[in-house]
Amino acid sequence: MFRTALRNVLAHKARLLMTVLAVLLGVAFVSGTLVFTDTISKAYQKSSEKGFDTVDVAVRPHDKNDDATPGDPPRLSQRLLDRVSAVPGAGTVTGTVAGYTAVADKDGDLLGNGFSSTGGNYYPAKNGKDPRYDLGSGRAPVTAAEVALDSRTADRGDYRVGDTVRLSTDGPVRQKKVVGIFTTDDGNVAAGGTLTLFDNATAQKLFTGSGQYDQIDIRAAAGTSQATLKAGVDKLLPARAEAVTGKKLADDQAKDIKAGMSGLQTGLLVFAGIALFVSIFIIANTFTMLVAQRTRELALMRAVGASRRQVTRSVLIEATVVGSVAAVTGLLAGIGLGAALRSLLGVTGSTVPDGPLIVSSTTVLAALVVGVVVTVLAAWLPGRRAAKIPPIAAMSSVHTAPSGRGLVVRNTIGAILAGGGVALVLAGTGMSSGDAKAPMGLGAGALVIGVFVLTPLLSRPMIAASAPVLRVFGIAGKLARQNAVRNPRRTAATASALMIGLTLITGLTVIAGSVQKSIDEMAAGSLRSDYVVSLGAIGATGLSPDVEKTLKRTDGVTATSTQRTSPALVDGDTTALTGVDGDTIGQMISVDFSSGSLSEVTGNNIVVDDDTAQDNNWHAGSKVPVTFEDGARKQFTVAGVYEGNSLLDGIVIDSAVLSAHMADVTDNKVMVKTEDGPNQATKDALQKALGDNPAINVQDKKDISNDIAKAITLLLNMLYGLLAMAVIVAVLGVINTLAMSVFERSREIGMLRAIGLDRKGIKRMVRLESLVISLFGAVLGLCLGAFFGWAAGELIAPSLPTYELVMPWGRLGLFLVLAAGVGMLAAVWPARRASKLNMLAAIKSE
Structure with missing residues (x-):
């Protein structure tokens, strides 16, 4: 055997x-x-x-009691660094500082866009060198006007020692002289990011504050273990700091x-x-x-x-x-x-x-x-x-045909699976997004399997519906339709391969189109400002308040309003406060209020979104105790309740009040109103006023929508590319099915040739059969995909108030055309093989 x-x-x-x-x-x-x-x-x-x-023990800020004080734990002081340096067994001690730093190339474009853009300090040891970085050329920066670049960034930007580089840490453009180029094992740089080094004092001024560090790295002296060194360092640490080993x-x-x-x-x-x-x-x-x-x-x-x-x-x-x-x-x-x-x-x-x-x-x-x-x-x-x-x-x-009992059992099982799947999916649409994952996942799987089991039953009426079109092709069309339903199980298996791929593609397309439409409507309906100015690169922490001051002085600007956030304790829970200018924010954002208005955000008054109000049982007039990140405490009065959206939600407070308690005052974005509204000339003027900074985005409503559309389109194209493998496999399935059909009908094909059907007619018959099977699978996939897209949209809708189902009819039509193309392509070899059968040999075949 x-x-x-x-x-x-x-x-x-x-x-x-x-x-x-x-x-x-x-x-x-x-x-x-x-x-x-x-x-x-x-x-x-x-x-x-x-x-x-080079790190055996690192000291870093650590909040052992997160509920004690809002905000990040304080940074590490120079005094602590000096004390750690005196610990027995401590060798080289390095204070590290890091923050966002965008670097432009010589054409003004952002280097490392899409990856981490980081700045840090060069901290020389007793020998004058920083053990973290190896200067390949030039020297370390020693003044505020100097920087060193990592070698990959220097190569991409075509920078050499002595060149002038444009960079930005919080908005305003700074021009520095490149005095050194170094190599590093930093994984962010290896991934395509940038690393810029300043002298220690300048880095502290930009990122942490004078005399403060983000982390202290210690290298053990010869003969001292990491555990021993850590034990000695632990004795010196303040309450909100910790020591960890390099391992x-x-x-x-x-x-x-x-x-x-x-x-x-x-x-x-x-x-x-x-x-x-x-x-x-x-x-x-x-x-x-x-x-x-x-x-x-x-x-x-x-x-x-x-x-x-x-x-x-x-x-x-x-x-x-x-x-x-x-x-x-x-x-x-x-x-x-x-x-x-x-x-x-x-x-x-x-x-x-x-x-x-x-x-x-x-x-x-x-x-x-x-x-x-x-x-x-x-x-x-x-x-x-x-x-x-x-x-x-x-x-x-x-060959014994399938028994009627077997088909009844199959159809019954398929109906139970499909019905149960639909019920689970519908039940999931009424749940929260977190609770709905399991029932919707199980329901989707059961529905797909149920439809697959029922496909032989569905094939006859659906393929029969193609009869009027196939009749145009004469006897070849009639035979193609009959052949497609001759073995419904095999036809079902072939169509199901295409069905699965198109179900996923259709569902993703429906969701993406609906989300894009809702975002467009939100931008058009909720955003009143002409422009939104923000830092657009990964790792950016916020805009300097100087950006808004510059925009206010720019010709044609009639109003500006910032948004900034800060952590706080509210009723014992950590949350984020959003600071706005109550006098101008109403010109920039449209929100619906059940009571109060944005103009009441001033002094001790705050407004809250409806979800926050409901969770805390607040209403207009409620008193809210707040502990700021600097530890100060103050009581505020709820002056209004509004419907939150993607532009504004949570607790909204007067930015002047919030800024007084922020450790580092920065803006998430600045919204701008202009005399002439959004146009290219105004946009150019704003960008020029900001120094043509590549790290800053100046966007109108259309730009914001296009950015989101690009991201969605890129994601969809990636998913389409991955799903193309399933479609390729489905093509092979259609070829296999047609080849099997041709083999089983060899005698029949010989008889057709003998009574006058020419080779072109045979080819046309096989091609039309392939086309019908492919379109049958495509229709099933489009229907299932649209259903799953609708169901997923029901989960998205609560978080996107403007969400509505959008059926991308153009793309769905394109998918049908592509499915037809798949069928025609798959039929090339079987049709050619069928047309070349010797009629006498075929008639004699058993």
Whole structure:
């Protein structure tokens, strides 16, 4: 039986090649994902370990009682650094300062856009060098007019020692002289970010305050362990500070990197799973076809003594061989895919730390298990069916049609699954987003499986609806329709492969279009200002108040209003206060009030959004005790309750009152009203007034909407690209089904040729059959996708008051056209093969 199975594998190379390809794609995606994420994680981990080579113990601010005082714990003082330096066993002690610093290239464009843009201090030890950085050329900065750049940033910006660089830390543009270029193992720089070093005093002035540090790094003297050094440092620490070893810092960062990569890995593996799920239909169809082609052979084996188990085992051995080949080739392809994805990061401007390609034993095992197990499971049912065919019936070419009882059972199970799935999804739409995940996930899965089970039942009426169109093509169209419903189970399996891919694509498109429309309406309805000015890069902490002062002095500006936030304790709970100018904020933002107005935000009066008011049982006139981040306490009166939105929510307070208690006064954004409204000339004037700063965004309503649209479109395109693998696998499924159909109808095709249907008619018949099956799967996918898109929108709606369902009819029509194209493409080879059948040989075939 083993030799027979191997012979059968080699006897059907073309069709088995399609099966191998289908499994290979899924396995390649799984192994490629694991190789890619393992490689990147390991590279960052090694980089982080190098970054802590010079740190044995680090002292950092730490809030042991988060509810005691709002805001971050105080920074570390110079006095503490001096005391730590005197601890027995302490070698080199370095005070670190860090903050947001945007760097422009010589054309004025932002370097490292999309990644961390950081500034820090150069802290020289007794030998005059900072152990964290190796100056490759030039020297360290020693005055406020000087900086040093990391070598990657210098290369990207084409900077050399002696050049002048434009940079910004909180809005205003500063021009500095580049006096040094250094190398660093900082993972943020390796990822494409920038690092700019100032002298210690300047860095403190910009980021922490004079004589203060974000962290103190200590390198142990020879013969002193990290644990011993930490024990000595612990005795000197103030209440809101902690000491950690360098090993723990490296371990924590490695965990953070792993956690950060796990989301990407999970997302990619989900799409690999979808491709493998679709592959199951193709494998099942392929083995059904192979079993059908040698029904007599299997019957003869039964007649000479082979048992049902041996026949089933023979089919499963074939599946194991096919799965093993697919798994090995898929693993090799996945390794190449992982390397390609890493290279792609470089092409897109992203960089990662250097390191080898990681192919772990887990990756190899996962590829082999997935490839073999998926193939064997998919082939089990065809093998079992083949073993059940009576030998006499098989040798007489009598194929027993599915019993009516079997179809009733199948349709009943499908109806129960589909009905239960719909019920769970509908129940989930009435829950909160957190509680709805489980029922909606289970419901979606049950509904998809239920529709798949019911697809044979649905195929007849839906394909029959195409009769008026197919009638135009004459006898070829009529035959195509009849052929499509001749074996509804096989047609259902093929259509389901396309259905799954289009369900996901349609659902994502509906959600994205609806969210985009709601954001557009919110921007148009709630934002009254002509422009919003903000820092637009990652890591930015806030705008300097000088930005608003500059804008106020700019010609054509009639009003400005800032928004700033600060942590506070309100009724014992930590929350964020939003500071606004009550005199002008009403000109910038439109919000609906159930009582009061924005103009009442002044002095001791505050306004709160309806959710906050309901949670705390507040109303107009309620007294609210507040503890600011500096520890000061004050009682405020609720002057109004409003409906919160994405532009304004929470507790709103007079910005002048809030600023008096903020440790570092910065603005989240500045809203601007102008005489002439939004136009290019006004926008140019505002940008020029701000020094043509690449780190600052000056945006009108259209710009804000376009930014969001770009982000949504980019995400959608990435998802479309990942789902394309499922569509490719579905194409292979259509090819397999048509090839099987052509084989089963060889005698029929010969008879059609004999009575006058020419080769063009045969080709047209096969193409139309493929087109009908593909459009059947597409219609099911579009309907399910639209339903899931609506259901997900019901969960989004509470957090987006302007949300409304938008059906992207244009894109849905495009998906139908693409599905038709898939069907026509898949029919090329089977149609050509059918047209080339020798009519006499076909008529004589059994």
